Amino acid sequence: MRIHKNNRNSLLVIVIFMALLVTLQADMALSRDKEAKGAGEIHYACPAGCSEWTIDVDVFGYSDWLWFHPDSTPSHEMLSGDWAAAIYYDGIETSPQATWLTDYWICPYYRTAETFEPVSGPTYTSGDQSAGTSTIRDRAMTQVEIQIDYELVCDGPVAMNIGSGLFVPSTDCIAYVTYTIKNTSATLPLTNVYFYQLLHGHPGDEYDPEVTGRYDPAFIPTYNQQNYHWDISMWAKSSFGNVEYIGFSVDSTLYPFNRYDVADFRDAGGNIWPATGLNKDVENRVLLNRNSLGPDCIAGAMEWSLGTISPLGQKEIKVMLSMSNSPGPRRLPSLTGYGLLVLIILLVLAAITVIVRKRRDVMTTV
Structure with a gap:
């Protein structure tokens, strides 16, 4: 049967309309479900003086929306993408796998294990604020609570390592995210605790597989927040022609991370949770210490081995998002090659200057 061209166009319009309707209904259902559980989102914004980006975060610490608007650049996405954390401990319902703190993943819409429930935290708001706290609890092992603190501050710029001795300075606005894992039992220890942070970024509004990522632990002197120098950064060329970067670092004064990984995280289509990729590696607790990947659709993750949390005890993980x-990029100062030669010349000139001054002093005395 031949379908008239106008009829084909009409059918195409109907198909597109139905697809949009299904997506809208899924979004509305997800929002209603989150509201019913008290798992709202809060809009965090950088404070006055460094208002360079904003991020929407739910009660589980998860975000899919991070809007970047530095200088005169129009506001655009840097995540979209996921910023999410996971945890494992003996007795967790997903054992032997880790479980994500959130069970809602947005654009695409994924559903993962519903292990945690809100205890307290942010509710839906249209206003801006630079700090907030939420608490979630294991539905089955109610002794496990996790407090999640967000704070956006003007503490930058910090050095974002991108490998090969190179780094870029961040914007002035950075975010501190603190996870406090609490054992509320007065008698039972919480054993074999592992924690994970994942960043799946699309910097510069780049949604194609054109993102590059790297793990780099280099220490960069002269920049702010020196405690944070275990970095996973990713970057891509933006639609504005420049390269933009997003990354996270670990506070080395707290618990050092155990393993890391930079690997693929590709959409499987149809709102189906990808069966392979870094998302599954985190769940399976098999981070492989891979240093870099890209251009591709990528993510980076770190793992902390926290051991045992004693009764009524707690342990804290703190990361920085920038x-x-x-x-x-800029190069880390080096005392090799020309850098070493320049240093030697400066030292020789300084020595000559000292000798000349001493001789002048002697001649003046005589």
Whole structure:
């Protein structure tokens, strides 16, 4: 049967309309479900003086929306993408796998294990604030509570390592995210605790497999927040022609991370949770210490081995989230090659200057 061209166009319009309707209904159902459980989102914004980006975070610490608007650049996405945490401990319902703190993943819409429930935290709001706290609890093992604190501050710029001795300075606005894992039991220890942080970024509004990522532990002197120098950064060329960066670092004064990984995280289509990729590696607790990947659809993750949390005890993980639209990477100062030669010349000149001054002093005395 031949279908008239106008009829084909009409059918195409109907199909597109139905697809949009299904997506809208899924979004509304997800929002209603989250509201019913008290798992709202809060809109965090950088404070006055460094208002360079904003992020929407739910009660589980998860985000899919991070809007970057440095200088005169129009506001655009840097995540979309996922910023999510996971945990494992003996007795967790997903054992032997880790479980994500959130069970809602947005664009695409995924559903993962519903292990945690809100205890307290942010509710839906249209206003901006720079800090907030939420608490969630294991539905089955109610002795396990996790407090999640967000704080956006003007503590930058920090150095974002991108490998090969290179780094970029971040914007002034950075975010501290603190996870406090609490054992509320007065008698039972919480054993074999592992914690994970994952960043799946699309910096510069780049949604194609054109993102590059790298793990780099280099210590960069002269920049702010020196405690944070275990970095996973990712970058891509933006639609504005420049390269933009997103990454996270670990507070080395607390518990050092155990393993890390930079690997693929590709959409499987149809709102189906990808069967392979870094998302599954985190769940399976098999981070492989891979240093870099890209250009591709990528993510980076770190793992902490926290051991045992004693009765009524707690342990804390603190990470820092940062952005950059730096015009170009900078090189870590080195005392090799020309750098060493320049240092030697400066030392020789300084020595000559000292000798000349001493001789002048002697001649003046005589």
